[in-house]
Amino acid sequence: MAGGNPLSYRPTPRTTPTRYRDRARYDRQTVHRILDEALICHLGYLNAGDPVVLPTTHARLGETLYLHGSTGGGPMLAARSAPDGLPVCVTATLVDGLVLARAAMHHSVNFRSVVVRGDARVVDDPAEKRRALAALLDHVRPGRAADCRAPDPRELAATGVLALDLAEVSAKARSGGPADDPEDTALPHWAGVVPLSLTAGAPLPADDLDPAIPLPAYLR
Amino acid sequence: MAGGNPLSYRPTPRTTPTRYRDRARYDRQTVHRILDEALICHLGYLNAGDPVVLPTTHARLGETLYLHGSTGGGPMLAARSAPDGLPVCVTATLVDGLVLARAAMHHSVNFRSVVVRGDARVVDDPAEKRRALAALLDHVRPGRAADCRAPDPRELAATGVLALDLAEVSAKARSGGPADDPEDTALPHWAGVVPLSLTAGAPLPADDLDPAIPLPAYLR
Numbered sequence: 001m002a003g004g005n006p007l008s009y010r011p012t013p014r015t016t017p018t019r020y021r022d023r024a025r026y027d028r029q030t031v032h033r034i035l036d037e038a039l040i041c042h043l044g045y046l047n048a049g050d051p052v053v054l055p056t057t058h059a060r061l062g063e064t065l066y067l068h069g070s071t072g073g074g075p076m077l078a079a080r081s082a083p084d085g086l087p088v089c090v091t092a093t094l095v096d097g098l099v100l101a102r103a104a105m106h107h108s109v110n111f112r113s114v115v116v117r118g119d120a121r122v123v124d125d126p127a128e129k130r131r132a133l134a135a136l137l138d139h140v141r142p143g144r145a146a147d148c149r150a151p152d153p154r155e156l157a158a159t160g161v162l163a164l165d166l167a168e169v170s171a172k173a174r175s176g177g178p179a180d181d182p183e184d185t186a187l188p189h190w191a192g193v194v195p196l197s198l199t200a201g202a203p204l205p206a207d208d209l210d211p212a213i214p215l216p217a218y219l220r
Numbered sequence: 221m222a223g224g225n226p227l228s229y230r231p232t233p234r235t236t237p238t239r240y241r242d243r244a245r246y247d248r249q250t251v252h253r254i255l256d257e258a259l260i261c262h263l264g265y266l267n268a269g270d271p272v273v274l275p276t277t278h279a280r281l282g283e284t285l286y287l288h289g290s291t292g293g294g295p296m297l298a299a300r301s302a303p304d305g306l307p308v309c310v311t312a313t314l315v316d317g318l319v320l321a322r323a324a325m326h327h328s329v330n331f332r333s334v335v336v337r338g339d340a341r342v343v344d345d346p347a348e349k350r351r352a353l354a355a356l357l358d359h360v361r362p363g364r365a366a367d368c369r370a371p372d373p374r375e376l377a378a379t380g381v382l383a384l385d386l387a388e389v390s391a392k393a394r395s396g397g398p399a400d401d402p403e404d405t406a407l408p409h410w411a412g413v414v415p416l417s418l419t420a421g422a423p424l425p426a427d428d429l430d431p432a433i434p435l436p437a438y439l440r
Contacts, residue, residue: 014267018297019290039318039416040329042262042311044273047234051271053264055313055333070239077238091262093275095418098259098360100439104368105375107357109260113275137327140318141414148324148409155325177426189368190436191429194361195421196259198315206397206411216410219320 014117015170025171034114034171035060038092039140039198043067045078045088045120058090059135063166065090065116066123066132068159076122076160085119090164098194101178102187110175110193117168123161132161143218234337235390245391254334254391255280258312259360259418263287265298265308265340278310279355283386285310285336286343286352288379296342296380305339310384318414321398322407330395330413337388343381352381363438 008026009015017024025031035041041058044051052074059066067090069076079086097110123129133156134145151159178191185191203219205211228246229235237244245251255261261278264271272294279286287310289296299306317330343349353376354365371379398411405411423439425431 014270017294019293039315040313040331042264042273042313044262044264044271044309046266046271050234050307050337051264051266051309052337053262053273053309053311053335055311055331057329073239074237087270089264089271089273091273091275093260093262095259098420100361100364100368102369103371103375104353104357104365105371105379107360107364107368109277111260111275115273117270117272133324137324140327141320144320144327145324148320148327149322149404149407151323151325155323159325177424180426184369185428186430187369188430188433190423190433190439191426193424193426194439195424196418197421198416199419200318201415201417203410204397204413204415206400206413208405209411210406210408213408213410219410219414 009167009169011170012168015115015168017172023172023174025173031114031166031169031171032060034094034112035065035092038094041090041092043075043088043090045075045086047074047078057136057139058092059132059139061131061135065164065166066135067162067164068133068136071158071160075162079120079122079162085121088118088120088164090116095196096175097196099178100191100194102180102184102189102191106178106180108174112171112173114169114171116164116166118164120162120164123163126156129156129161132163133159141218143216147216229387229389231390232388235335235388237392243392243394245393251334251386251389251391252280254314254332255285255312258314261310261312263295263308263310265295265306267294267298277356277359278312279352279359281351281355285384285386286355287382287384288353288356291378291380295382299340299342299382305341308338308340308384310336315416316395317416319398320411320414322400322404322409322411326398326400328394332391332393334389334391336384336386338384340382340384343383346376349376349381352383353379361438363436367436
């Protein structure tokens, strides 16, 4: 809709949750942060009429989300046979904590997630494809794309890239402690939050790495 | 097929990957371990003909995977209107590390994932529902189901539970260091693995928790 809020995605029936509407977010900053922080996403598409969900990495450039995969893989084959775009749902989820309440039914997970609906298109333009693949590397660790051997034409041809416009998008988040009913707070059960985070350990050099090559700054 | 290997799931065309077949696993022990370790999964189903992917928690009891959600939520409404079962794909993914190769195209992620295809049924039997909800709590932290207030009839009625037989199942895993082409190993780029794991921080008691209630053993 022309004249919409440029800072937010416009909710649609498909991006309006049926429950916990107060947990839904549509502002671009929140959505971008979740997509950028999440290392992987889960791609949903249809194969022979049935839903398939596969984990994959992603990268955001502005208002476009890029995914990649082998040209012989399921999603790429499906996208190639969908000239008007492949209907997909891409969901990225960050788990921030376990929420333990006194009542079984109030247990929860602190999380931040983004759901993107839309029709993914195959990227054929070589320049856009190279930009997307570089973004996928920099998504993992910013600076890595410039510090490795770029794909050669054969590798580029074997790799498919999908682009999905960030248009029909919503985020959802829960944070904070348990929300027990008042009559339950005196029960003798521990309640609170166990924080969770995806943590990086010390980098392990490849067996055949020249010991003279130092650990790059973006991995420290 | 009668006479199949009782230790493994039988591959079907839908659970045979088109690529990296050497990464596919069908043995029950591997599948069970991944499902049991993964805190959340991503549930894919169809809504008005389009794929939807939502994060949710899960629990395995033997060869059945249970999911739960509000009776008013999208998946439960879809399952209620699918008397023969709701076609779903449930995918659980553990991220174990970043794999940095000298060549852009050999970058990868060390991971373990399970994909379950099938038709999910709504659990109406109250005893099975209670068992499933207890398993969902114990999946988060074993022992928690016995250490909280069990759901009352009103809460039980507001919660939907889906059951999915573990029949059409595959796991996929990548581990180890980068697999660069021999001609790339002398390039001056750092190569190796950055281990990743979902790490629990110190539990944070609820603001209104009685300080006399100690941290339970299953959270230490």
